[in-house]
Amino acid sequence: MQALGNGFYARTTQGPRAAVWLTISGILKRACGGGLPLNESKLLTLAAALEEGGYRAAKSYLYRAKQKHVRGGFEWSEVLQDVLKLCVRSASRGLGPGKTANAFLLENVAKRGAAGINVAQPVIEGGPIAPFDAAIVAAAWMMRALEAASVLGEQVTMAHDFAEATIDLGRGCPTSLRCSCKCGSAAGSLQESGCCPVHTLARILEERESLGLEGKYCRLCNTSGHAVSSKKTIDSLRIVSGESTCSEHSMRKAGAQYYARKSVPLFLIQFIGRWGSLVVSQYVGNAFLELALKASLGESSLGPVSTWGGASESGLVRAAAKSDAPTDQAVLKALEAWLNKANARVCE
Ligand SMILES: [Zn+2]
Numbered sequence: 493m494q495a496l497g498n499g500f501y502a503r504t505t506q507g508p509r510a511a512v513w514l515t516i517s518g519i520l521k522r523a524c525g526g527g528l529p530l531n532e533s534k535l536l537t538l539a540a541a542l543e544e545g546g547y548r549a550a551k552s553y554l555y556r557a558k559q560k561h562v563r564g565g566f567e568w569s570e571v572l573q574d575v576l577k578l579c580v581r582s583a584s585r586g587l588g589p590g591k592t593a594n595a596f597l598l599e600n601v602a603k604r605g606a607a608g609i610n611v612a613q614p615v616i617e618g619g620p621i622a623p624f625d626a627a628i629v630a631a632a633w634m635m636r637a638l639e640a641a642s643v644l645g646e647q648v649t650m651a652h653d654f655a656e657a658t659i660d661l662g663r664g665c666p667t668s669l670r671c672s673c674k675c676g677s678a679a680g681s682l683q684e685s686g687c688c689p690v691h692t693l694a695r696i697l698e699e700r701e702s703l704g705l706e707g708k709y710c711r712l713c714n715t716s717g718h719a720v721s722s723k724k725t726i727d728s729l730r731i732v733s734g735e736s737t738c739s740e741h742s743m744r745k746a747g748a749q750y751y752a753r754k755s756v757p758l759f760l761i762q763f764i765g766r767w768g769s770l771v772v773s774q775y776v777g778n779a780f781l782e783l784a785l786k787a788s789l790g791e792s793s794l795g796p797v798s799t800w801g802g803a804s805e806s807g808l809v810r811a812a813a814k815s816d817a818p819t820d821q822a823v824l825k826a827l828e829a830w831l832n833k834a835n836a837r838v839c840e
Contacts, residue, residue: 535557535576539579598628623728631744631746651690
């Protein structure tokens with residue numbers, strides 16, 4: 493029974509769930525003198541407070557309040573249900589799209605890096621080494637700042653010929669990306685390789701080696717091999733990208749948009765970025781705009797494989813084949829269909 497109970501909610505959601513109830517009971521206590529049981533007036537008060545406070549998740553707060561009431565053994569009447577429905581409707585009305593992170597252009601980071609004197613130097617004190625490369629790698633693998641700050645050297649596999657690199661961000665789904673630069677397999681300069689995920693990663697590994705850091709250290713570390721905090725990762729990113737509004741999810745978004753501009757289909761972006769839902773479409777935003785325009789002119793938006801930028805078809809198939817995720821079959825099937833189409837196009 494204990495094990496069953498532990499599985500009701502993910503461990504990571506337990507804190508936020510408690511915080512939601514704390515907010516609800518706080519509002520009700522101050523406004524109505526107490527929380528449970530709910531009644532019409534308490535429900536309306538709660539909804540009004542949440543709406544006035546600009547809570548985007550007001551709906552889930554209201555449902556949580558109902559859940560507490562019902563689990564407390566109190567009766568949930570038709571009237572309460574009706575009031576709840578009206579409150580949810582009011583709270584959801586006029587909500588625009590959610591606030592998402594600001595993105596940046598990977599190309600700009602590469603350009604700024606190429607113009608720098610010593611690109612291996614952190615741009616802020618205690619910030620990540622090789623900060624320009626670090627931003628590109630994190631964006632190419634679509635990491636959150638926190639993920640970027642916690643990837644260990646051991647999770648990274650680099651092919652000896654620098655043709656591809658694999659990063660395992662957990663969840664049994666290592667993702668391999670191929671070299672996308674024209675410089676061949678030798679470690680090239682930023683100028684030559686631009687946004688190539690493999691060679692940017694290779695330079696970070698090289699810099700780590702020159703500092704004498706072992707595999708167990710964080711990949712995006714500072715000069716002494718220590719992990720860089722999420723905040724410093726973001727501060728550093730703001731400098732190398734020139735976008736002062738970058739935040740936790742900016743590298744994830746920038747990567748998704750980069751692939752979208754390179755004609756990588758949405759489901760593949762979703763796959764490389766380990767998105768479980770179509771939230772990815774919010775990130776891609778209007779990066780598909782130009783492709784859509786081409787499509788409207790009767791041109792295909794599906795370019796040949798060579799225009800895929802950092803993602804390579806075989807790299808993706810390999811990653812999919814390694815994965816134990818339950819959706820493997822679906823992903824593989826979709827990949828296969830897409831590849832057949834893409835290959836046919838290349839042969840033409
Ligand atoms: Zn390369």
